Amino acid sequence: MVNNIIIVAREEVVCLVSLIFIFAYCMRTAHTAKDKHFVRICFCAIMHSTFDLITVVTANHQDIVPSVLNKALHLALYIFAVLFTCEVFTYIFSIVYSKRSLKKVRIAAYIIVAAGAIVAPFFDLKIIKGAVTYYSEGTAVILCTCIALVFIVSSIIIMILRRKTIPKNYMCILLPAMVFVLLETLCETVFPEMIFTSGCGLIITLGFFLALENPVDLYRQRAYMDLVTGVRNKNSYEDDQKRFVYEKYEIGVVLFDCNNLKTVNDNYGHIKGDDFIVTCAQLIAKYMQGAWRIYRIGGDEFAAIYKQPDRDVVRLEMRQLDLAAEEMDRTKEYPFGIALGYAEGLVRKTGFEEIVRRADKEMYKNKKAKKERLKYADRRNS
Numbered sequence: 030m031v032n033n034i035i036i037v038a039r040e041e042v043v044c045l046v047s048l049i050f051i052f053a054y055c056m057r058t059a060h061t062a063k064d065k066h067f068v069r070i071c072f073c074a075i076m077h078s079t080f081d082l083i084t085v086v087t088a089n090h091q092d093i094v095p096s097v098l099n100k101a102l103h104l105a106l107y108i109f110a111v112l113f114t115c116e117v118f119t120y121i122f123s124i125v126y127s128k129r130s131l132k133k134v135r136i137a138a139y140i141i142v143a144a145g146a147i148v149a150p151f152f153d154l155k156i157i158k159g160a161v162t163y164y165s166e167g168t169a170v171i172l173c174t175c176i177a178l179v180f181i182v183s184s185i186i187i188m189i190l191r192r193k194t195i196p197k198n199y200m201c202i203l204l205p206a207m208v209f210v211l212l213e214t215l216c217e218t219v220f221p222e223m224i225f226t227s228g229c230g231l232i233i234t235l236g237f238f239l240a241l242e243n244p245v246d247l248y249r250q251r252a253y254m255d256l257v258t259g260v261r262n263k264n265s266y267e268d269d270q271k272r273f274v275y276e277k278y279e280i281g282v283v284l285f286d287c288n289n290l291k292t293v294n295d296n297y298g299h300i301k302g303d304d305f306i307v308t309c310a311q312l313i314a315k316y317m318q319g320a321w322r323i324y325r326i327g328g329d330e331f332a333a334i335y336k337q338p339d340r341d342v343v344r345l346e347m348r349q350l351d352l353a354a355e356e357m358d359r360t361k362e363y364p365f366g367i368a369l370g371y372a373e374g375l376v377r378k379t380g381f382e383e384i385v386r387r388a389d390k391e392m393y394k395n396k397k398a399k400k401e402r403l404k405y406a407d408r409r410n411s
Contacts, residue, residue: 045078048234066120073113074234080106088156088163100154103165107173108146114180115142117207117233121184124199125191127336129319138180145176174218181211193275206236255325257303258310266324266332273376280381281338281373283320283347284388285313286396287329288366297363305329308357309367316350319343332385338373347371368396 052071055064084102087094115138123131152169188195188204210233253265273280287309294302306329313331314323319342320333335343347369358365370391374384 042082045075045082048075048078051234066116066123070113070116070120071234073109073116077106077109077113080109084165088165091156091163096156099156100150103154103156104149104169107170108142108149111145111173111176111180112142113233114177114184115139118180118184121187121203124196125187125194127319127321129342141176141179145172149173174214178211178214181207181214185211194272202236203233206233255310258307258325260310260314260331261322261324263324263326265322266326269322269334270381273381276376278337279373279375280384281335281340281343281371282384282388283317283333283335283343283369283371284385284392285309285331285333286368286392288368288396288399289364290329293363301363305363305365308361308365312350312353312357312367316353317346319346335373340373343371343373366399368392368399370395 048071052068052075055068055071080102084099084106087099087102091099119131119135119138122134126134149169149172152172153167154165154169155167156163157166185204185207188200188207192200253261253268255262287305290302290305293305306325309329309331310323310325313333317323317333319335319339321336322334324332324334326332350367350369354365354367370388370393372384372387372391374387376384
């Protein structure tokens, strides 16, 4: 029996050590929200592998390990597996959908995981002796497996349906890994003694790691970033235009223009002008949270693209940005303002250039209206 335990447990040890190395590396290099999301994925995989290793030992020593403790350890094993698949699902969702949609989906996913964790202890879980080692089965195992399968299948469906909008390095690595995990999970339901969940966790985590740390993609992403403001640049904007030609959903485009930038450069200097541009980018990123991506497309021009926009939400965010810009104008030593305009449409039908042209027209109407209000206010004060 001891030899059997060693044979089974060696996979868990290798997986656990590998995951710890990946986790340690990413803890030192994680800066963005997506990096931190990957750290959570890696942490869940580590915890699952840890409990996998522990339960291999405890299940084969039931004479000295209380049954209640054995059940609790096995439940922790399955709950972390479910949480791992939940984090993987929300990560893949975040690649193709907006931050606002992600928040709602993440809350719903966490509720499902929490509900499963609460009710699972009341379900049956027993340790069965197999040909080589002991394994667990019961309604609690079935419950957790079903929830995990929902997240795995949902992830695969998203990747297939939205394959044109997902970076190729993600598709080439993650889709085969997710399909393999799905097949392995299904095989394990038929042959429960085939314990390979830690290996699945390592494969997916390693897949994410390779996709995130892809040097070619890393340099490409850097080429798409505006170094002054931290938002995406015109190269990214022009490349993203092409992908929408093939999409069947509407997009919304908000164009922004920094009011009075020439006046600020002439009267306050270019350092203040740069501060003006950076502040505009920061406010746009802060208040246009429903946008899929934000770009700097010119010296003082920005754009935000929405996928399947909710017009009321976009208008609300534009209004919030307007109020924030007015407040900023009262605190800055130079005149601060942002003109903005919005238009939406189906690119395949309307054309991206036409949507942008309409948004540009609305932006100049907004700019003109703000200048008129400013002149009127000056006349009243004089």
